[in-house]
Amino acid sequence: MTSTFIHRRRLLGAGAALAATAVAGCASTASGPSIGRVVVVGGGYGGATAARYLKLWGGNVEVTLVERNTEFVSCPISNLVLGGYKQMAEITKSYGGLRAVGVKVRNGEVTAIDAAAKKLRLADGSELPYDRLVLSPGIDFMTDSIGGLAPALNSGRVLHAWKAGPQTVALNRQIEGMSDTGVFALFIPRAPYRCPPGPYERACVVASYLKANKPRAKLLVLDANPEITSKKGLFETAFKSYGTLLEYRANAELKELSGNVAKLEFEDVRAEVLNVIPPQRAGDLARRAGLLNMNDRWVGVNWLTMEATAAPGIHVLGDATFSAPGMPKSGHMANQHAKVAAAAIIQLLKGDPVNATPMVMNTCYSFVSGTDAMHVASVHQYDAVDKTFKTVPGSGGVSAASSLIEGRYALSWAQNIWADSLAL
């Protein structure tokens, strides 16, 4: 599919003026001349980490991070906010750490990418030239397949809370405002979606809140998948611990929303709170740039450099990518993608060969209550023959059981990955 978003021609005829600005802009605060300009779009786990590691490893690389929000809000740990176990302030972090290590953080929205001229246009009309572009666009929702979903989400009556921020606050209010005998229905889309264990963690945390505060309420977990897609046995155990309060149904795909009624294939479900996690694709930025060459949904990448296969020179990170086998869409993995990209970009700017044997790994902790958690971990080695990451045989796995100590590790994981990604 061709896109009008990437303009193959120049946005302006002012090439000479831009070149002059670019040369002036090359003066670097680090010692020695700049080895290049990298613009990173999207300040989530992928983009923030890329910006941070480009500075950490590249020294005099000029790095600009463009992000539409003024603060970073973490999706991991946000389910605890829904249950009242954590506050928004605890999952909201500043971009000040990145600024302090020399990243230029621009609060703004990208409106056009001129790949031929290597520059971006922002909503305020300004332009950003680059030598290498990194996009970490996250996910956006595919609402067309579910009747009534788009207007319900737009009105704010139905929440997804699958991007942490105002939606998280609003869903917490809906949960706390539920009547004592109310029904909370959680809808899980077919895989792949962002954070495989996330919906099941949400079910547990909301159940934990209801058990303590509204024990006569009911939580319906309606899963479009044929079974729990992550940590199945562990979540089944956790679900059982909530007794009749929590009811899980597989193959329960949402077809239509009408008021407080959700229509599935064979039944209608009425609930006081409808929390719909919609089906997902790569973020709009990647779509408008014409990078979705995998099922018209995800961005295929060259795993050695993280460049989009549809547009070499544009590196794409995180949930937006078409995952390698066994590779989850997670903040942890986006952080790891970013390090592969940062290392490769520095080599490419220097004209040196990129790492031919990159490794990435993943850890996802999930809470099953306000305090106890469990993990799934995996290690992935690049395979030169099949040109993709593959899980290392015999490695990885899940917790023997959820525990208090892993709950503490989960919070420490968050503290460390926030510091690592945001240079806190």
Next chain:
Amino acid sequence: MSYGAFPSALSLALMLGAGLAQAQDANLGRNLAATCANCHGTNGHARGDMQPLAGVSAERLTALLAGYKSGAQTGTIMQQIAKGYTDEQIRLIAAHFAAQPARN
């Protein structure tokens, strides 16, 4: 025929090969160690309940990871993660963390 010339030619080739591999992979230890940073902090400067790795001797780290890998050392998660790395990768990771200052 000169028997002695063969080993020296071979060792020269090996040296060249090793030299090239080293030049290409100068950042391999750094890159591998960065896969640990999500939990153990940037360059091993951990926070919270996580084990700091910066400044830990290479011998100690290698022994710890080998223990997790073999199952001799028990843990909640590291026994699963250590099995994902070769002994050579563990050696490179340990050398990288050992070279970091213990405090940030």
